[in-house]
Amino acid sequence: AQKVTQAQTEISVVEKEDVTLDCVYETRDTTYYLFWYKQPPSGELVFLIRRNSFDEQNEISGRYSWNFQKSTSSFNFTITASQVVDSAVYFCGCYNNNDMRFGAGTRLTVKP
Amino acid sequence: EAQVTQNPRYLITVTGKKLTVTCSQNMNHEYMSWYRQDPGLGLRQIYYSMNVEVTDKGDVPEGYKVSRKEKRNFPLILESPSPNQTSLYFCASSEGTSAETQYFGPGTRLLVL
Numbered sequence: 395a396q397k398v399t400q401a402q403t404e405i406s407v408v409e410k411e412d413v414t415l416d417c418v419y420e421t422r423d424t425t426y427y428l429f430w431y432k433q434p435p436s437g438e439l440v441f442l443i444r445r446n447s448f449d450e451q452n453e454i455s456g457r458y459s460w461n462f463q464k465s466t467s468s469f470n471f472t473i474t475a476s477q478v479v480d481s482a483v484y485f486c487g488c489y490n491n492n493d494m495r496f497g498a499g500t501r502l503t504v505k506p
Numbered sequence: 507e508a509q510v511t512q513n514p515r516y517l518i519t520v521t522g523k524k525l526t527v528t529c530s531q532n533m534n535h536e537y538m539s540w541y542r543q544d545p546g547l548g549l550r551q552i553y554y555s556m557n558v559e560v561t562d563k564g565d566v567p568e569g570y571k572v573s574r575k576e577k578r579n580f581p582l583i584l585e586s587p588s589p590n591q592t593s594l595y596f597c598a599s600s601e602g603t604s605a606e607t608q609y610f611g612p613g614t615r616l617l618v619l
Contacts, residue, residue, distance in 0.1 A: 395565075400548075427606055439549075439596060439610035485548060489606065492562065494539070496549040 396421045396488045400497035407476055408505050415471040415500045417486030423447075426490035428462065428469045433483040433499070442484075445469065476504045508533045510611035512597050518617045519587055527582045527614050529597030537600045538580040539564065539608070540572065542593040549596065555580055587618040 397420040407413045419428065430442040443453060445462050453460045457474045473480050481504045487496040510531045519525055531538065539554035541564075551564030555574040569591055571583040580599075584591060594615050598608040 398548075403546075429607075431610075437594075437613050439598075439613075441607060441609065444607050487549075492554060492556070494551050494554075494564070494608075496541075498546055498548040 396423075396426070396490060396493055396495040398486055398488050398495050398497040400484075400486055400500050402500045403498070404501045404503070406503045406505065409478060410475050411504075412472060412474050413476050413502065413504075415473075415484050415486075415502065417469045417471065417497060419467050419469065419486070419488040421467075421488060421490060423490045426488055429485075429487040429489065430460065430469075430471050431485045431487065431496075433485065434479075435481070439485070442471075473502075476502075478504050478506055480504050508609075510597055510599055510609055512595075512611040512614050514614060515612060516615050518619065520619050521588055522586050525584050525587060525616075527584075527595060527597075527616070529580045529582065529611060530578050531580075531597075531599040531609075532578065533599060533601070533609070534577065535599035535601050535609075536577070537602060537608075538574065539598050540570070540580070540582045541596045541598065542566065542591075543596060543613075544593050552582070552595075587616075589618050592616060592618045 399418045426447045428445045432440045459472045461470045483499045485499045513528045540552040541549040550566045553572040555561045597611040600608045
Protein backbone atom coordinates (compact mmCIF):
# COMPACT_ATOMS: atom_id res chain seq x y z
CA ALA A 395 0.00 0.00 0.00
CA GLN A 396 1.09 3.52 -0.61
CA LYS A 397 1.97 5.92 2.15
CA VAL A 398 2.06 9.70 2.16
CA THR A 399 3.85 11.75 4.79
CA GLN A 400 3.33 15.43 5.39
CA ALA A 401 5.73 16.05 8.21
CA GLN A 402 4.70 19.66 8.77
CA THR A 403 1.56 19.64 10.87
CA GLU A 404 1.23 23.40 11.05
CA ILE A 405 3.02 26.31 9.43
CA SER A 406 2.52 29.96 10.18
CA VAL A 407 3.88 32.73 7.97
CA VAL A 408 3.36 36.43 7.51
CA GLU A 409 1.74 37.67 4.35
CA LYS A 410 4.07 37.96 1.34
CA GLU A 411 6.44 35.33 2.63
CA ASP A 412 7.14 32.30 0.48
CA VAL A 413 6.25 28.95 1.99
CA THR A 414 6.90 25.34 0.98
CA LEU A 415 4.74 22.45 2.03
CA ASP A 416 6.53 19.13 2.00
CA CYS A 417 5.13 15.83 0.80
CA VAL A 418 6.97 12.51 0.76
CA TYR A 419 5.36 9.42 -0.68
CA GLU A 420 6.10 5.71 -0.68
CA THR A 421 4.95 3.33 -3.35
CA ARG A 422 6.25 0.15 -4.94
CA ASP A 423 4.57 0.93 -8.23
CA THR A 424 6.15 2.64 -11.20
CA THR A 425 2.85 4.11 -12.34
CA TYR A 426 1.04 6.36 -9.91
CA TYR A 427 -0.55 9.77 -9.55
CA LEU A 428 0.21 12.51 -7.07
CA PHE A 429 -2.23 15.18 -5.96
CA TRP A 430 -2.59 18.29 -3.91
CA TYR A 431 -5.90 19.46 -2.48
CA LYS A 432 -6.74 22.57 -0.51
CA GLN A 433 -9.28 22.66 2.31
CA PRO A 434 -10.11 26.27 3.26
CA PRO A 435 -11.84 27.10 6.55
CA SER A 436 -15.21 26.61 4.86
CA GLY A 437 -14.40 22.90 4.69
CA GLU A 438 -14.69 21.92 1.04
CA LEU A 439 -11.86 20.12 -0.74
CA VAL A 440 -10.49 21.92 -3.75
CA PHE A 441 -8.40 20.13 -6.34
CA LEU A 442 -5.11 21.90 -7.08
CA ILE A 443 -2.97 19.62 -9.18
CA ARG A 444 -2.44 16.07 -10.43
CA ARG A 445 0.88 14.68 -11.57
CA ASN A 446 1.54 11.28 -13.05
CA SER A 447 4.71 9.41 -12.24
CA PHE A 448 6.12 9.75 -15.74
CA ASP A 449 5.97 13.50 -15.74
CA GLU A 450 8.65 15.02 -13.54
CA GLN A 451 8.32 18.44 -15.03
CA ASN A 452 7.75 21.09 -12.41
CA GLU A 453 4.63 23.14 -12.72
CA ILE A 454 3.81 26.74 -12.01
CA SER A 455 0.36 28.20 -11.77
CA GLY A 456 0.38 31.81 -10.72
CA ARG A 457 1.79 31.98 -7.20
CA TYR A 458 1.70 28.19 -6.86
CA SER A 459 4.44 25.85 -7.96
CA TRP A 460 5.09 22.17 -7.53
CA ASN A 461 8.40 20.34 -7.44
CA PHE A 462 8.20 16.63 -8.23
CA GLN A 463 11.40 14.68 -7.57
CA LYS A 464 11.28 10.95 -8.05
CA SER A 465 14.78 10.51 -6.69
CA THR A 466 13.63 11.67 -3.25
CA SER A 467 9.98 10.56 -3.61
CA SER A 468 8.84 14.08 -2.94
CA PHE A 469 6.15 16.32 -4.37
CA ASN A 470 6.54 19.66 -2.66
CA PHE A 471 4.24 22.63 -3.01
CA THR A 472 5.44 26.22 -2.84
CA ILE A 473 3.31 29.32 -2.47
CA THR A 474 5.10 32.50 -3.46
CA ALA A 475 4.14 35.78 -1.84
CA SER A 476 1.55 34.16 0.39
CA GLN A 477 -1.77 35.82 1.05
CA VAL A 478 -4.28 35.53 3.87
CA VAL A 479 -6.63 33.67 1.50
CA ASP A 480 -4.04 30.90 1.27
CA SER A 481 -4.79 29.96 4.87
CA ALA A 482 -6.09 26.40 4.68
CA VAL A 483 -5.26 22.79 5.28
CA TYR A 484 -3.40 21.27 2.36
CA PHE A 485 -3.45 17.57 1.59
CA CYS A 486 -1.04 15.64 -0.53
CA GLY A 487 -2.20 12.32 -2.01
CA CYS A 488 -0.93 9.34 -3.97
CA TYR A 489 -3.05 7.04 -6.11
CA ASN A 490 -2.41 3.78 -7.90
CA ASN A 491 -4.35 0.65 -8.64
CA ASN A 492 -7.47 1.72 -6.79
CA ASP A 493 -5.49 2.58 -3.67
CA MET A 494 -5.82 6.24 -2.76
CA ARG A 495 -3.81 7.58 0.19
CA PHE A 496 -3.64 11.04 1.62
CA GLY A 497 -1.23 12.57 4.03
CA ALA A 498 -2.41 13.92 7.37
CA GLY A 499 -2.44 17.44 6.00
CA THR A 500 -0.54 20.66 6.72
CA ARG A 501 -2.40 23.57 8.24
CA LEU A 502 -1.09 26.81 6.79
CA THR A 503 -1.88 30.08 8.52
CA VAL A 504 -0.98 33.29 6.75
CA LYS A 505 -1.07 36.31 9.03
CA PRO A 506 -1.63 39.82 7.72
CA GLU B 507 -23.63 23.25 -12.38
CA ALA B 508 -21.36 20.22 -12.18
CA GLN B 509 -21.27 19.04 -8.61
CA VAL B 510 -21.25 16.29 -6.02
CA THR B 511 -23.97 16.64 -3.41
CA GLN B 512 -24.24 15.00 -0.02
CA ASN B 513 -27.12 14.82 2.42
CA PRO B 514 -27.42 15.48 5.21
CA ARG B 515 -24.63 17.97 5.82
CA TYR B 516 -24.85 17.57 9.58
CA LEU B 517 -26.18 14.65 11.57
CA ILE B 518 -26.34 13.81 15.25
CA THR B 519 -27.43 10.30 16.07
CA VAL B 520 -27.18 7.67 18.78
CA THR B 521 -25.26 4.45 18.90
CA GLY B 522 -26.90 1.64 16.97
CA LYS B 523 -29.41 3.69 14.99
CA LYS B 524 -28.99 2.89 11.31
CA LEU B 525 -28.32 5.83 9.03
CA THR B 526 -27.64 6.56 5.40
CA VAL B 527 -25.68 9.43 3.94
CA THR B 528 -26.57 10.04 0.33
CA CYS B 529 -24.16 11.08 -2.39
CA SER B 530 -25.10 12.12 -5.89
CA GLN B 531 -23.12 13.47 -8.84
CA ASN B 532 -24.39 15.03 -12.04
CA MET B 533 -21.22 14.68 -14.12
CA ASN B 534 -21.83 11.15 -15.41
CA HIS B 535 -18.68 10.03 -13.62
CA GLU B 536 -17.79 6.36 -13.48
CA TYR B 537 -15.79 6.34 -10.27
CA MET B 538 -17.14 7.29 -6.86
CA SER B 539 -15.70 6.92 -3.39
CA TRP B 540 -16.20 7.71 0.27
CA TYR B 541 -13.64 9.10 2.70
CA ARG B 542 -13.58 10.01 6.31
CA GLN B 543 -11.48 12.84 7.68
CA ASP B 544 -10.16 12.73 11.21
CA PRO B 545 -7.71 15.09 12.94
CA GLY B 546 -4.13 13.98 12.51
CA LEU B 547 -5.11 11.20 10.13
CA GLY B 548 -6.05 13.10 7.02
CA LEU B 549 -8.49 11.52 4.60
CA ARG B 550 -8.92 7.77 4.56
CA GLN B 551 -10.82 5.89 1.90
CA ILE B 552 -13.76 3.81 3.10
CA TYR B 553 -15.16 2.30 -0.09
CA TYR B 554 -14.96 3.00 -3.76
CA SER B 555 -16.92 2.06 -6.87
CA MET B 556 -15.48 1.85 -10.36
CA ASN B 557 -18.87 1.54 -11.97
CA VAL B 558 -22.46 0.51 -11.38
CA GLU B 559 -22.69 -2.66 -9.30
CA VAL B 560 -18.90 -2.68 -8.77
CA THR B 561 -17.74 -1.71 -5.31
CA ASP B 562 -14.70 -2.53 -3.24
CA LYS B 563 -13.20 -1.83 0.16
CA GLY B 564 -10.82 1.00 0.78
CA ASP B 565 -8.54 1.50 3.72
CA VAL B 566 -11.14 1.61 6.53
CA PRO B 567 -14.32 -0.23 5.48
CA GLU B 568 -15.27 -1.74 8.84
CA GLY B 569 -18.71 -0.67 10.02
CA TYR B 570 -19.79 0.72 6.65
CA LYS B 571 -21.72 -0.49 3.63
CA VAL B 572 -22.25 1.01 0.22
CA SER B 573 -24.26 0.29 -2.89
CA ARG B 574 -24.08 1.51 -6.48
CA LYS B 575 -27.34 0.72 -8.18
CA GLU B 576 -27.25 3.82 -10.38
CA LYS B 577 -24.30 5.65 -11.84
CA ARG B 578 -25.09 8.95 -10.17
CA ASN B 579 -25.73 7.72 -6.62
CA PHE B 580 -23.43 6.14 -4.07
CA PRO B 581 -24.97 6.05 -0.58
CA LEU B 582 -22.96 5.29 2.54
CA ILE B 583 -24.75 3.14 5.08
CA LEU B 584 -23.91 2.78 8.75
CA GLU B 585 -25.94 -0.19 9.94
CA SER B 586 -25.07 0.24 13.62
CA PRO B 587 -23.13 3.45 14.17
CA SER B 588 -20.69 3.69 17.03
CA PRO B 589 -18.98 6.73 18.58
CA ASN B 590 -15.71 5.95 16.78
CA GLN B 591 -17.52 6.68 13.52
CA THR B 592 -17.92 10.29 14.54
CA SER B 593 -16.13 12.04 11.73
CA LEU B 594 -16.33 14.28 8.68
CA TYR B 595 -17.32 12.29 5.61
CA PHE B 596 -16.65 13.17 2.01
CA CYS B 597 -17.99 11.65 -1.16
CA ALA B 598 -16.01 12.07 -4.37
CA SER B 599 -16.31 11.21 -8.03
CA SER B 600 -14.00 11.11 -11.02
CA GLU B 601 -14.48 10.74 -14.73
CA GLY B 602 -12.65 7.52 -15.47
CA THR B 603 -12.81 4.19 -13.71
CA SER B 604 -10.17 5.25 -11.22
CA ALA B 605 -9.45 8.06 -8.80
CA GLU B 606 -7.28 10.04 -11.15
CA THR B 607 -8.79 13.42 -10.41
CA GLN B 608 -11.52 13.43 -7.83
CA TYR B 609 -14.13 16.08 -7.20
CA PHE B 610 -15.42 16.16 -3.68
CA GLY B 611 -18.80 16.84 -2.17
CA PRO B 612 -19.22 19.45 0.59
CA GLY B 613 -18.86 16.93 3.43
CA THR B 614 -21.16 15.47 6.07
CA ARG B 615 -20.32 16.00 9.70
CA LEU B 616 -21.54 13.06 11.78
CA LEU B 617 -21.69 12.86 15.56
CA VAL B 618 -22.57 9.51 17.11
CA LEU B 619 -23.48 9.73 20.79
